[in-house]
Amino acid sequence: MQTIPMIELKAEIDGLWQELMTSIQGVLRSGHFIMGPNVNAFEEEVANYLGVKHAIAVNSGTDALVIGLRALGIEAGDEVITTPFTFFATAEAIEQVGAVPVFVDIDRHSLNLDPHLIESVMTERTKAILPVHLYGQAVEMDPIRALARRYGLKVVEDVAQAFGGEYKGIKLGTIGDVGCYSFFPSKNLGAYGDGGLLVTNDDDVALCASMLRVHGARKKYHNEQVGYNSRLDELQAAILRVKLPYIEEWNEGRRRVASRYNTLLQEISDVVVPVELSDTKHVYHQYTVRIRNGKRSLVQQLLAREGIDSMVYYPLPVHKLPVYRELGYSFPQAEMAACEVLSLPIWPQMTHAVQDRVIHSLRQCLS
Numbered sequence: 001m002q003t004i005p006m007i008e009l010k011a012e013i014d015g016l017w018q019e020l021m022t023s024i025q026g027v028l029r030s031g032h033f034i035m036g037p038n039v040n041a042f043e044e045e046v047a048n049y050l051g052v053k054h055a056i057a058v059n060s061g062t063d064a065l066v067i068g069l070r071a072l073g074i075e076a077g078d079e080v081i082t083t084p085f086t087f088f089a090t091a092e093a094i095e096q097v098g099a100v101p102v103f104v105d106i107d108r109h110s111l112n113l114d115p116h117l118i119e120s121v122m123t124e125r126t127k128a129i130l131p132v133h134l135y136g137q138a139v140e141m142d143p144i145r146a147l148a149r150r151y152g153l154k155v156v157e158d159v160a161q162a163f164g165g166e167y168k169g170i171k172l173g174t175i176g177d178v179g180c181y182s183f184f185p186s187k188n189l190g191a192y193g194d195g196g197l198l199v200t201n202d203d204d205v206a207l208c209a210s211m212l213r214v215h216g217a218r219k220k221y222h223n224e225q226v227g228y229n230s231r232l233d234e235l236q237a238a239i240l241r242v243k244l245p246y247i248e249e250w251n252e253g254r255r256r257v258a259s260r261y262n263t264l265l266q267e268i269s270d271v272v273v274p275v276e277l278s279d280t281k282h283v284y285h286q287y288t289v290r291i292r293n294g295k296r297s298l299v300q301q302l303l304a305r306e307g308i309d310s311m312v313y314y315p316l317p318v319h320k321l322p323v324y325r326e327l328g329y330s331f332p333q334a335e336m337a338a339c340e341v342l343s344l345p346i347w348p349q350m351t352h353a354v355q356d357r358v359i360h361s362l363r364q365c366l367s
């Protein structure tokens, strides 16, 4: 029996093999490995695709968040409002610039930060809001933008899981002041190593971010501030350039798989399928259901016995991680989600036959 992984990258790599090889060989022959023509071209192509003025490629999604926050002037003592139901890197980036993450609970349907709770935790130290488009689902951005405008706050979007996703026809990551993407290999647009990207429409923020990624220097060996070594390399940029033209097709593939899951899983008791907010385009980085009535670990075990992978993103909300748990925060919706969510295998080229095995096994364990 063949096992079913969470994501199968082989289908994609096989399909692009010749293109990838040509492109990789081109980089090797050029002898140019850091900050060369492929990075420049990729930045232009990705800015074009997203509909944004500036794209600055960096070393990882985490670095994009750190550099984005710093480029917006977020510093020690500032407070940044974010979600407790995310990957730790979101809060970690806030800490890295010396600021304090302030959490608000999530909406139980979208599993994203509930914008209606933001005002209640604001203080005069609040400088920014950092929504995370979890699993590829857009955060409701209008109320966040309205608050930002009213109180003069910056908005940084964590788009690590939602490359190509949309809110009201606009690409996620281009709505706030800065958008931060990750090209970790399993993300919707993945490199074959680490990589990240920061986008903005603001010329000053773009200039500052592009300096920060190369040790705070505008001109080589004339460092103006303490920055980072956070460059995307030419090989990863060349690979991303091969893949970018396929991202719409791949996201549509994920949406087709998700829609079929929705239809076939919603009948099963104790399974709650994900919602897609109206006016958004969910790109299903993860296809995540909720398993009710304490049956999740049983379901996971039974799926594993059938050779089917499943994952819990995330078993602990950020405020319950060892680094924060002594602070004693409580966010009931995030805690409940952490007990119930289960992400199932999904990738753009997933066949009906493979998906049917997942659905069949889920149905069997819950009937």
Ligand SMILES: *Cc1c(COP(=O)(O)O)cnc(C)c1O
Pocket: 060, 061, 062, 063, 086, 087, 089, 090, 132, 158, 160, 161, 181, 182, 183, 184, 194, 195, 196
């Ligand atoms: C993957 C991810 C990151 C970090 O990206 P890296 O490229 O691994 O540094 C940040 N936030 C979220 C929500 C992520 O899923």
